[in-house]
Amino acid sequence: MLYPRKMVEFSAHGFGWDFPTLAPSFVFVRNVQSQSLRICRHRLQFARIACTQQMFSSHVAGPLPMRCALVPHDAWPSTPPERRVQSTAPSRKTRVCGNCRPHWWVFTGLACWKRSRVRSARLRRSVSDFEGFPHSLDYGLYFFGAGNVCEKYRPGEPNAYFLDDRDVLIYVHGWEVDRLRQKYRETFHWKSNEPRFGLDFDLALPWLTRRWNVGIFYWDMFSDEDWLPDAEAKIWTAEGPRGLPRSSMRMRYRTASGDFKASSISQSCADLLASQLQQLPLKSSRKLRLAGHSLGSPLVIAAAAQAFAAGSAAGSLRIALLDPYWSRRVPLVNPQSYMRRPATRTTAQESLDLAMLLAEQDVPFEIYYSCPMMTQLPLVADDLPARRLVSARRAAVVHYDASYQGLDFEAQHLLAPNLYLHSMKMRHIYLFRVLRLCLALLAVKVCWMPYDGWRIAFAFLPPRHWPTMLAAAPGPAPKVRVGPSVLAGDLSMLAKETRRVLRAGADFVHLDVFDGNWVKGAFTFGPMVVKALRAHEPSAYLDVHLCVTQPAQYLEELAKAGASRVLLHFEALGSVHVAKAAAQLAHQLGLEVGLALAPQTSVSREVLEAAEGFDVVLCMTVPPGFGGQAFMPEVLPKLRELRETFPGKSLEVDGGVTVRTAALAAAAGANEAVAGSAVFGAKDLRKSIRRGLDGRLAGAGAGAGEIWRKGWKRSGKMDVLKQLRRSGRCCIALFFGGGNPFWLSV
Ligand SMILES: O=C(CO)[C@H](O)[C@H](O)COP(=O)(O)O
Known part of the structure; x- marks a missing residue:
């Protein structure tokens, strides 16, 4: 029965x-x-x-x-x-x-059925399969075949388990403390990796059956360090992190005896992985999935950013971060001098910047959390990159909270890669049954979303198991403001254009004043035109951007003309002293005042000192001069730095702002955006400002948790999903009541 x-x-x-x-x-x-x-x-x-x-x-x-x-x-x-x-x-x-064996209920085809009969004794890899490991240095990419067999990948040479007309999955492990002494290496046989819950099954098999090349990038001989920052350092630099004599620290590796040896490697682990990625003979139409577990996540991001910059993996890259570890700043213990960056920067911030650059190139991210500690350890782990990526609509997060299951930290932490790899198999097993179940329950809500492949999100748990990301989310959404730049409108009908955008929902109107000198050849208008406009629009907020040689000398005239706010360029003011005096004068005249920074101006000590006296900091995201230029994503780190320094100050972006780039800017910390072409070039002005730019800014600026919280609590799940769909990537999602989704990958 x-x-x-x-x-x-x-x-x-x-x-x-x-x-x-x-x-x-x-x-x-x-x-x-x-x-x-x-x-x-x-x-x-x-x-x-x-x-x-x-x-x-x-x-x-x-x-x-x-x-x-x-x-x-x-x-x-x-x-x-x-x-x-x-x-x-x-x-x-x-x-x-x-x-x-799982074979008879796993419908991944006859081949899978046969291969899955392999006994676990055979699935367990012996150290002799790896060249030199664990006694002499062995690192790099190994490709795997059915039955957990593998062969090291050597660029230019044939590999028994790599076919260039297939998609590629590369798994990158994390910190492998004490693994060398155990003579142990992670493989796709998860029962060897974690006997407490790992399947006695070759997790590469479903991928192989679906015609994927699957590989593991091993850097375990480097990452087996007793102190995590020492392992982390090797992601970013080939030099030692702790000021010890370089020869003894340079890319040192551990052997089975537990001793360290200095290596002759002059590249960091990110460089090593990037060079392997660049040399993969992968067809451009093929997919490349990089899945980094724990400390492997920043490694994957750093390597992918390098490979992407070099032009390889373009268009097909997707990054999965499996219970990612982001290091939080602990200046006394971990000065992070190895990043050759100011000591105030953390690897989390560095990874975030690189991830944002990748995201800007349309590389999708998926983040799987299984161990809540990875987002909650106050001095160690930082979930900022994850939150920022989600808030920029660049990542989908799955939080699988394994803490209530009685597993210890390590086991919880290893669950994410296990489930991720397993998900390829799950897709085949449960798809039709679950679809039937959904229909039977009559509580099905299906939402189509284009993603790189198909995803299914299942919600089984009550909301108490919702992501800890929610708990960590910032408070209410900041006020965001959109101001069209009339430079992109019809200047012969300035008053009419101004009224049109204000009626369409603009928060302010941005007026670019060029004197033909500060930006050679660029002339627009001056205080007299501002005065004329004020006569037509008595209640409008007029944001006057002075691209002139001596901005301070126009303050009085502009105040009389009716400007609401003036933006003065730090480059034109010349010094902190002059900038402070100008800000003071503007305030005395009843004006709000902003400090504008050209794209090439970095956040120096002088800039920070000057900015203190201003109400807003404007980061130009194009070279000042004319409209219609492309947004410069390299300005985003500057925005983030300013946001971190001035959490309460208004940050404005100007230049190349579109619905897509507005989200990036807002995720980096901007709460005001000036948009010319994106507004005046749109068919529906109101839609472009209110539901486009404004929506993006509001959502992104609110932070990841806020998007979800708002969506789930006030508007319902569908709104959140539609929001994600508008961002151009997501999933099919099926909901069974409320709760924690399980996303079936692929
Ligand atoms: O200050 C500017 C140029 O110096 C413009 O305000 C800016 O370029 C906006 O135009 P667009 O949105 O079309 O790039």
């Missing part, structure tokens, strides 16, 4: 059950026969992750006419799963089938 309905109900109702719990339910659906219960051993391990014995027996085994053998929840983390299963006396009617 089969009990599919029972299982479906169990899955549908939730009770706080999540994906791993659902997984065994399907196994039961398939395996419950007559009066006996067969449990695949690997499924049972999954069940252990997700539920207590009590939950399990009351909701799964309880309703069935039989008993299920399951080890108590608090007993399992310490002993290997095999022994635990055997040590529990199964009831008369329960048979734990140790020989069950």
Whole structure:
């Protein structure tokens, strides 16, 4: 007798059950026969992750006419799963089938079926498969074949497990402390990586079956450091991080004896990975997925940014960050001098800048969190890059909160790559069943979203399991303002154009005053035109941007003309002293005043000192002079730096602002945007300002959590998804009530 309905109900109702719990339910659906219960051993391990014995027996085994053998929840983390299963006396009617393999319920094709019969003894890789490891230095890319076999990739040479007409997945591991002494290396056999929940299954197999090349970039001999910043340093520089004699520290690596040896490598790990990526003979139409786990995440970003800058991997790159580790600033302990950056910068900020540049080139990010500590450790881990990427609509985040499952930190942390790799298989197994389930529940909400491939988001858990990102999200959305630059309008009808944009919802009007001298050849208008405009628009906020040689001398005239705010260029003012005096004078005249910075002006000490006296800082995102130029993403780090220094000050961007770049600028900290061509060139002015620029700024400026919170609480889920869809990438999402989504990757 089969009990599919029972299982479906169990899955549908939730009770706080999540994906791993659902997984065994399907196994039961398939395996419950007559009066006996067969449990695949690997499924049972999954069940252990997700539920207590009590939950399990009351909701799964309880309703069935039989008993299920399951080890108590608090007993399992310490002993290997095999022994635990055997040590529990199964009831008369329960048979734990140790020989069950996933092959017969995984519909990934006949090939997969056959290959998955490989015994775990064969799946477990011996160190002899790696050249030199663990005694002499071995690093780089290994490609894997079915059965967890691998071959080192050497550019220009054939590799048994690499075919250039296939898509490529490269997994990059993280900090591997003490792994060399254990003579152990991560592979796609996750049971070897984490015996407590890892599947006794070759996780590369579903990818291989779907015609992917799968590889692992090994830098474990470098990343096996007792102190994490020492491993982290090697991502960014080939020099030692702690001021010890360079010869002894330069890209030192660990061997099986636990000792360090200095290497002759003169490149950082990011350089090493980037050069391998650049040399991959990958067809441009093919996909390249880089999946970095933990400390592997900043490594993947740094390497991808280099590879992208060199023109390789363009158009096909996608980055998965699996429980990423972002280092937070701890100046005394971790001066991070190795970044050759000011000591105030953290690797998290550095990674964020690189990620933003990649995002600007349309590289999608997906972020999977499984260990809440990775976002919550106040002095160690920083989730800023993740929040910023999401708020710029450049990343989709999945938070799989494994903390309530009784797993320790390490096991929680390893769950993200496990689930990510596993997801390729899940897609095939559950797609149609879950679709049927959704329809049956009549609570289905389906939202189509174009993404690089298909994704499915399942929500099984109640909102209490929603991302900790929400908890970490900033408060209410900052006020954002959009000001059209009339330079892009019809200047012969200035008053009419001004009225048109104000009626369409503009917060202010931006007037560019050029004297033909500061920007050679660029003339526009002066205080007299401002005065004429004020006569027509008595209540408008007139934002006057002075691109003139001696801006301070026009302040009085502009105040009389009716300007609301004047923006003075730091470059034209010349010194902190003059800038401060000008700001003071403007305030005395009743004007608001802003300090404008040309794109090439960096955030120096003088700039910061001068900016203190101004109400707003304007970052030009194009060279001043004319409209219609392309947005310069290299200004974004400057914006972020200013936002960090002046959390409460208004930050304005001007030049090349479109719906897309507005989101990037807002995510970097801008709360005011001047847009010329994007507004006046739009068919529907109101739509362009209010639902386009304004919406983007508001959403992005609010921070990731705020977007979600706003969406889920006030507008409902569909609004959030539509918001994401508007950003050009996302998913198909299916919701079963509220809760934590599980995204099936690919
Ligand atoms: O100050 C400017 C040029 O110096 C303009 O305000 C700016 O370029 C806006 O135009 P667009 O949005 O078309 O780039």
